[in-house]
Structure formats: C-alpha cells, structure tokens
Amino acid sequence: TASKEFSLDYFLYFCFQAPAYHLILEGILILWIIRLLFSKTYKLQERSDLTLKEKEELIEEWQPEPLVPPVPKDHPALNYNIVSGPPTHIITVNGKECINFASFNFLGLLNNEKVKSAAQASLKKYGVGTCGPRGFYGTFDVHLELEERLAKFMRTEEAIIYSYGFATIASAIPAYSKRGDIVFVDEAACFAIQKGLQASRSNIKLFKHNDMTDLERLLKEQETEDQKNPRKARVTRRFIVVEGLYMNTGDICPLPELIKLKYKYKVRIFLEESLSFGVLGEHGRGITEHFGINIDDIDLISANMENSLASIGGFCCGRSFIIDHQRLSGQGYCFSASLPPLLAAAAIEALNIMEDNPDIFQTLRAKCERIHKALQGISGLKVVGESFSPALHLHLEESCGSRENDVKLLKRVVDYCMNSGIALTQARYLEKEEKCLPPPSIRVVITVEQTEKELDKAASLLKEAAQSVLN
C-alpha cells in the first residue's frame, strides 16, 4: 500500500517534516559533491617541488652530448675507394686499373650497349626525374610496362616497383605484419629485412641459419601457445621471412621443406630474392624455378633490381590479392617519388636480354663452380658459400683475437690483390646495429664477363696474398 500511495506530494511533505539541521546538512553535502565533481583534478606528476629559479638553474647546467662522437681518422669504413669511370669489368680504383671482382654485376649488363641505348631513348622522351609520387602524376607508362613485364617473367599475377632496393623489403614487411603478429626469420637475414621487421613492431623469433629443426621447434612452441588462447590465435598472423640466396653467407634456403612447414603450421612465406633473381633457375626466375616449386605457393617474392638487372630500385611480385595492398600501405611506395623512367627502361631492356639469352645463367653457374673449386685449399682462408653462388665470402680460418685486428689483416690481403690488378672488397656491416653480426670476410663476386684466365689469375693471386700476409 505504501508504494501505491507514494507520490511527489507525499515526498515533499515528509521532507519539510524533517528537522531543519538535517536539511541543511544534506544541502551542504550535495553542494560539496557538485564542487568536487567540477574542480580540477590533481595530477601527481605535475607536483614539482622546484621553484622557477631552480628550473632555470637546471636548464643552465644541463650539457648535452655532442651531436656525433668523433670518428678516428683510420676507421676502415671512413675512407672510401674512389672509382673513376664506370664500375664495369675493368675498373679503375684509386687510380689503379683492376679486374672487377666486387660489383654485383652478375650478368654483365652494366655496360651493355642495348641497355644503354634504351635508357638514352627514355631520357630523350622523359627527362631524368619524375617529380612526383606514384599517386600524384608520377606514374609513367614505363612503370606500368615494367610491372607487367616483371609479373609475366616471374609468372605471377602482379608486380609493384619501388624506387630504391633497400626500401623494397623494408616497406613490404610492415605493410602486412603489424603489432601482435609473429614473424619467424632466419638469423642471417640481411639488414633491410631487419629494418622492415623493426618498423613493423611484430614479435620476432629468430631461428638458426638454415636449420629446419630449430624452426619446427619454434613453430611447435607457438602451436602450444595457441591452444592456450585460441581466440587470440585466430587473429594473429604468422610469417616466415627467408632469403633465396643469403647475402651474408652465400647459402640457399631449403625451400621444399619450408613449403611443407607452411602448410602444416599455416604460416605465410615471404621470400627475398635479391641475389637469386637472375642467377638461379633455368631461366633466371630465382629459387622457385631452381627447386621446381609452384610460384603461387610463395605468398610474396621481393627482389631488388640492383644486382642482376644492373638498374636501381626493387620490386615485389605475387598474387594480386597480396600485392595490391602495398599500393596503399607500402610506405616507400606511397610517400616517395617514383623510379626515374630511364632506369625503368634500362630494367625492361635487361629483362629482354635475360629472356632472349637463357644460356648465360648456365655460363655463370659454370664459372662459379670453377672458382669455388680453385679457391679451396688456400692456407688461412676458407670459402663460405654454395658452389653455384656468385657472391662468396672468404673468412679467416683462425681469428687473431679481436674483430678489429681481423679486419686489418683482411685489408692487407685486399690491398695486396688490388696492387696486382684484382679489385676486391671486404663485406661491410654496421657492427653495432646488426642482430647477428657475421664474421669479417672478403667478398668475391663472379660475373659472366670474367674469362677463365682471369678467374684463375684471381685464385692464384689470392693464394699468394694469403701466403704473404697471413704466414
């Protein structure tokens, strides 16, 4: 009965029946609550006990470090070799004429007349620069043609071009892999891949170089983690990033086993083919042709055009489903000017030459095998790399204690060779920035243009140099 008769009139009547002090107390309480709600809140951090004078003193006293620490004058990476003239088969380094065993000009297309005349024609038609990114009138018909030709050559649906080789893989990885995703990457991955992974903010899991059992162990661990939290597992993407031919070690990755692991654990594969494009495979299509794998099994292939194609820039190819995404979210594609048309025309002509002469790949492989055999047995230096890899490393058999001394010793070997007419270089790394720093080494690069006599001369010269310097 009480609830039926309860109405506003009765409420007000009872209010005024209450003693006065009660009403006043309630009123004050309500006003206090309103004041607390609207007053400024205290933030604990802003309570600084410093007066203005103390703050000014702190500002006066603070001394920053110098912007850059001084670099010692004899730092090995500071003094560059100056190459006068084109870096082709015969190269003039620091005034001396040598045979070039250091530039990644695998198919000898740097000095090719047809490539140069195609670039000249493009220069006459388009000038040098494109003056704009791809979205704002920087797309030329040569870019579209090059993308079509690359897609047709690699037998994929679509390809996308970047104007800088380093930026290709470093923009491709963060476009797909975001915070919270998991990437399994080989320890010997090159620096561009490491930067791409750092920019993506994903969880990185390193597995030992070319060790499939280690990778499988990591994948199994991930699987048990997934079973604990299936909801999260359903939205976490997984990737494996490997290189076709590793720049740091000269090995190839075991792709057939990787494909099996891909379908067993449902992981996507990104393949970086900078060194193997134009080198491996019967027609130069890379490691997928070398192993005879269907190219659709690889989700994304990325390569740079600066090695075999003797141009500048890079490309990614794959299915349209994957590549089209990069046109809006690849940072190096959207926010940067497009590739100069003369370099794109040079790349198209280089592709033409690759398609017309498929026997150069066999010639290159034969030369690689020859020098690999000739370099075995040098006292003090051991050859690292596959027998058909055109970029080998020579490591010291015994290190002399510190990396600095090793580098100095190798520099003496390189100088000896350069003085006698073979241009070599040490492999350069940023020592503090690499995740797994490779040991110091001499890089030996084999190109199609080197004759057998020159290969033998290089091998014997290296033997001599090792003898005189290391013993």
Add this chain to the structure above:
Amino acid sequence: MLVAVLTYVGYGVLTLFGYLRDFMRQWKIEKCQNATEREEQKDFVPLYQDFENFYNRNLYMRIRDSWNRPICSVPGAKVDMMERVSHDYNWTFTYTGRVIKGIINMGSYNYLGFAQKTGACQEAAAKVLSQYGAGVCSTRQEMGNLDKHEELEKLVARFLGVESAMAYGMGFATNSMNIPALVGKGCLILSDELNHASLVLGARLSGATIRIFKHNNMQSLEKLLKDAIVHGQPRTRRPWKKILILVEGIYSMEGSIVRLPEVIALKKKYKSYLYLDEAHSIGALGPSGRGVVEYFGLNPEDVDVMMGTFTKSFGAAGGYIGGKKELIDYLRTYSHSAAYATSMSPPVVEQIITSVKCIMGEDGTTIGESF
C-alpha cells in the same frame, strides 16, 4: 561548422551503403569483384582483417580514378596523359590507347622546370649515361663510390654554404636511415605535428622517445623543451643525452613555412640540435634558391643537420644531408644507407650537378638569376 556536419553525414551515408553492399556480397546477391585468398590457404589466419579493408572496398573504390593517373611525357609545364576508363565502377581500368595531349600540369613537383627532355641538363646526363651506364651494383662503402659522387657532394656543400655534404639514392630513405644513426635510446626527439611519414618512420626506428609539439607553435615547443630538461627521462629521471628538433622547411600538405628564426633562438637557448628537412623549400625559397635559411637571412651554420631532396626542384631523384665535417664523417661511417644500400645512379647525379650549377650561375648562362 556546417561543412563538418555535412562531411560526417556524408561519411555516415557511405558507411551504411558499405554495410549493405558487404551484406549483399556475402550472400552472393552481388558479385564479389576484389581479389580473394587462394583456395588452398582458406584456413590460414586471414591476411587482412575484414574491417581494415572496409574503407578500401567501399569508399576508396568509388573515387579511385582520381589517383595514380599515368602520364607518358616529360612532367613539364604541359603533359600528355593516357586515357583510362573503367566499365565496372573503378574495379578494373582499361587503357583505350588514346593519349590526351597538352594538359596544363599543376600536379608535378617541378618547381624550377628542370624536368626537360632537351637542354644542357639532358645532354650532360646523356653523355654520362653512355660513359658510365645506368646502375652501380655496389654500396658506397664497398665499390660504389664513383668520382661523380664525390664531385656532387662537394658541389652540394658549396651550394648550401656548409662544410660538407653527403648524397643518398632516395629522399625517403635519407630520413629513415640517418635519424637512427644520429639518435638512439636515451635521446629525445621533438617533432612537429605534421611531419612527413619518412621523418616519423626515422624517429620510430631510432628508438628514442618522441614528443610532438603543435604545428608551428613556438610556445608548445618551448614548454616541451623546458619540461624535458627539468624532469629528465620519464621514469629514471636521468638527464637526456641529446635533444633533436625535427622540422620541415615547407610542409607539403599545409603549405606553411616553418618559423625558423624562433626555432633557432629556442634551440640555442636550450642547447638542443636542429634537423631541418628542406624537401620542398630547397631551390624554391630564398633570393638565390638556397632554401628557407636564406629566405629568413640566417646563417646556415646554425642548423645542425640540413637535409633535403633532389626530387622536387632539381628534377632528379635522391636526397642529401649537409652539415659540419664531423657530422658527415660520422654519417659516412655509420649511416645505414652507406653500408647497405646501392649508391646513386650516374646520369641522375649528372642531372643534379648540372642543375645546381645552373642555379648558382656557374654554367655561363643567366638562367639561374631568373628563378
């Protein structure tokens, strides 16, 4: 105010239609035209979240033909564009083969008109191309340092009025690979609100703490500087190792010019370092084209790191960093680009050399003065 309301209403209507279309596509009433995952990989974790591509599918597709328009001539004052039509509402494009000639070009960044197919620049580039070839096939620290690169760097240093300079193959990469070399953990980066993606990426990759100040607002910058020096690093209260201020000369999306005299005054007062990105302002501002520093009549030595690109005013491609000799020596040794990225292509280098000489008036003509 009315504009904002109408914009939101427009977005709302498009979103509703988007949901309707997605619903119809899912129930196969409408044909799904965008690319899909492989049959064999249908049970993998989806590569793109469905909602992520919602914008792409429904809103961007409607207006997609405004971007990525292909042209087929030099991007000069007048340009030829390839005609592109779409018969299925922008899902696919076909080229009719016709070329529309003589379109007035207000879209390319060709500020000084150096993108030409005839003239001194093009002839010099052609000569260098026939002599050196198109590519380099090696990094700067290994075998890719040509005499042309050394010539270019000395010329750029002279042009800017700094002690020395270093050039790189891509403007975006210049920022994203050199900021991590200059600052690291324990340093502070103060970056403008509207900085370019390359500066933001470089700052993130470096691992330093980033704080953002309001666009061109000197009070906001001063407050941040004061707080930073007085309070130190966020939790440990250790003093900061260095403070780097990132600004641009001209902000491309806003069109505003940085307040350089005030920034330099603040930088000197609080002992921090200034990184100036002159991608758009080099060659375009200042009585003789030396950039925003000359526009304000200041001393180039006050700016610690002067960065710029060759893509806009010089009609080529690439970027540079100029500054004191110690800075450039350090970058030659420790920059990511010098150790791992291919050096610039020789004809592009020649184009820059010729255009810089033209602007400086050293090529014997007076074209430079007319800019």
